[in-house]
Amino acid sequence: METQTKTEMKETKKRQAVNMTGAEAIIRSLIAEETETIFGYPGGAMIPTYDALYNFEKEVNHILVRHEQGAIHAAQGFARVTGKTGVAMVTSGPGATNTVTGLADAMLDSTPLVVITGQVGSSLLGTDAFQETDVVGITQPITKWNFQVKKAEDIPYAIAKAFFIARSGRPGPVLIDITKDAQTAQFDYLYKKIKSIRSYIPRPTIDKSSIESAVQLINLAKKPMILAGQGIILGNAEQELITFAEKTGIPVAWTLLGLSSIPSNHPLNIGMLGMHGNYGPNIKTNEADLIIAIGMRFDDRVTGDLNSYAIKAKVIHLEIDPAEINKNVHADVPVLGDVKDSLPLLTEKVNKNNHESWLEEFKACDRIEKTRIIEKEINPPTGGIKMGEVIHKVSTAFNDDAIMVTDVGQHQMMSSRYFKFKQSRSVVTSGGLGTMGFGLPAAIGAKLGNPERPVCLFVGDGGLQMTIQEMGTILQSKIPVKIVLLNNNYLGMVRQWQELFFESRYSSTNLINPDFQTIAKGYKIESNKVTNREDLQNAVEKMITHNGPYLLEVLVEKEGNVFPMVPAGASVSDIRLE
Amino acid sequence: MAIQQEFTFTIFSENHVGLLNQITSVFTRRHLNIESLTTSESAILGIHKFTIVVFSNQEEVEKTAKQIEKKIDVIKCFYFKADEIIHQEVALYKVPTEMILNGNEIENIVRKYSARILEITSEYTVIEKTGHKSETQELFEQLDQYGVTQFTRSGRIAITKLKTELLEKYLKKLDFDDIDYEDEPTSLYN
Ligand SMILES: Cc1ncc(C[n+]2csc(CCOP(=O)(O)OP(=O)(O)O)c2C)c(N)n1
Ligand SMILES: [Mg+2]
Secondary structure (H helix, E strand, O other), X not given: OHHHHXXXXXXXXXXXXXXXXXXXXXXXXXHHOOOOEEEEOOOHHHHHHHHHHHXXXXXXXXXXXXXHHHHHHXXXXXXXXXXXXXXXXXXXOHHHHOOHHHHHHHHHOXXXXXXXXXXXXXXXXXXXXXXXXXXXXXXXXHOOEEEEEOOHHHHHHHHHHHHHHHHOOOOOEEEEEEEHHHHHOEEEEOOOXXXXXXXXXXXXXXXXXXXXXXXXXXXXXXXXXXXEOHHHHHOOOHHHHHHHHHHHOOOEEEOOOOOOOOOOOOOOEEEEOOOOOOHHHHHHHXXXXXXXXXXXXXXXXXXXXXXXXXXXXXXEEEEOOHHHOOOOOOOOEEEEOOHHHHHHHHHHXXXXXXXXXHHHHHHHHHHHHHHHHHHHHHOOOOOOOOHHHHHHHXXXXXXXXOEEEEOOOHHHHHHHHHOOOOOOOOEEOOOOOOOOOOHHHHHHHHHHHOOOOOEEEEEEHHHHOOOHHHHHHHHHHOOOOEEEEEEOOEOHHXXXXXXXXXXXXXXXXXXXXXXXXXXXXXXXXXXXXEOOHHHHHHHHHHHHHOOOOEEEEEEOOOOOOOOOEOOOOOEHHHOEOO | OOOOEXXXXXXXXXXXXXXXXXXXXXXXXXXXXEEEEEEEEOOOXXXXXXXXXXXXXXXXXXXXXXXXXXXXXXXXXXXXXHXXXXXXXXXXXXXXXXXXXXXXXXHHHHHHOOOEEEEEOOOEEEEEEEEOHHHHHHXXXXXXXXXXXXXXXXXXXXXXXXXXXXXXXHHHXXXXXXXXXXXXXXXXXX
């Protein structure tokens, strides 16, 4: 009986299948996974698929970038603001290798991506054919999963598996390498989404006894701290975090990628952890008696020296990836599972509480930081323009509710310190890999992912020149991103280290820059340049009200430094205020 | 410094191209030297088994195992201390046949070590010994007095002292009803 239904089902399947090329199947499979936007760049091994794409202009929006690195960073920006899987499509050989930086970036920052690379015909594999590279071999350590398809009939299954893996559990990039002959061959196409794979458990079941132990520690703690990581955003658990924090009264510090997981002005928000984070959460880490780490991985930029980190604290670690538990910091109580599920279990059982005096200690730290650093940075009476004051003005002008994208360097740390957020998924920045050149393409992806919200990029004069060609994508696809170039004519972050730790020997950090406004003009992007403080406010407003993409270049103080700072390898207690 | 000792990993995976590379790269990243490596089919159809021996400490081994298991196509990664498994290696030794004809010494050694002779030609004789590495090594040293011209030792194979097959228990726990891998095209991994 049962077998009969099974055969019947197989028969119906066969009837539903439609004959088509592998190339068309790639596009149809992407559409079946709700792909609306593809970032890509064509080439020899991908021409058949681009040809198929030509018939689907209504269903999918293909954004032609100017460099494959741009495609993958744009897909990352798209994924980070939408929570959907970013899709990029490139050709074999150099097209594929140009995505390597973005894959590594997405791997470290847990960004769901599906990247389709063309490959030479299967008969040429292993022969050093024109534009053949071992893409699967190269990208194996920097993808969550990768796979080479050599037959058209395997395309739907491989793509379905790719999407399932990319977006489930701890998300990450997946690469599918498809030979040219698989793209041109005809077969009977039928698509079915994948819901599970036997060798992969994306959401570990929560051990109830770990919840009990965690609740006990939380109820006893006098000086507890929540460390909020990107896991909260990836798990859509922002509300669960807030409910938990409000019931227990525990202060919340966020990591760089945890930014915007709770509103900036929430009374329990005590600011950012890490090397250039806030004074309070860093220095108090070694006074806390309980650390509740939620969807974060104790990166060395957060912990500093591990031997002198959280010395008085017990640690509860809520985490979806088993490999993160006890990797860097020992967890007294590991709570393995999706934080969307584990947080409410904790909230339900913990005692209602408040930690007024403990919270007051953070406020005292804030006052110190405010007078010694923040005031000087955002309201400097004289001297050159500070990055902090620009970022503060821009954030305020956007009513603290824009999507902030950054590149990497001093301006990135300044942005994460001085930009403010009202809602989640408002930050796109390269955390784990720290990829210069990430910003401009990521901003393009973010804007396409969320056209309703303003997208503001903060970028340095160094990083902008790493992917400046994507201004061409802005021109062609009319993408209204706001670009704030904080120009110090230096590779500022490296210069800061040279000043502090290498006796101001500025080896190869001084930049002779082009006229950025002329470049913007070439791409038909409106621009303005500010060199005097008096002109700043008007310039910011002009940028915001301008309808379309805009470059605002601000000449900032050449040798400004980001403080506070936990020197590399030092303890969080040794945070320097100047 | 944590105590360094011998650990044997038993890793079960799907039988896909490139998995060996994925697994060994986890050891390489952690600077763990692989002492021995064997791959074979497991008792369960379609599931591949890797046996890997390293010298390390409990903490490192635990982290390594989790990173291996994180690979999508790895089903399960177990690790054992020396006293938790039964293991063997096979060694082959080639000696000139004239050394055997010249006296009883080699024959005595073969008997003493419970080794056996696999093949004799007029030029060479191949001897086989199964056992722990220390045993096959000892035999090598004995035979080498008479000139071993070729020597090779296999990687370790191991079986646990547990009653049930760990992987079977694990696979049974999975709810096969919502797993649609039977739809997987058979050509996918060929
Ligand atoms: C691709 C890449 N190369 C090098 C670095 C090292 N690095 C980190 S910050 C930085 C300087 C960035 O200069 P700029 O873009 O002008 O930003 P600023 O620090 O001046 O704000 C460099 C070179 C990097 N992070 N990424
Ligand atoms: Mg600069």
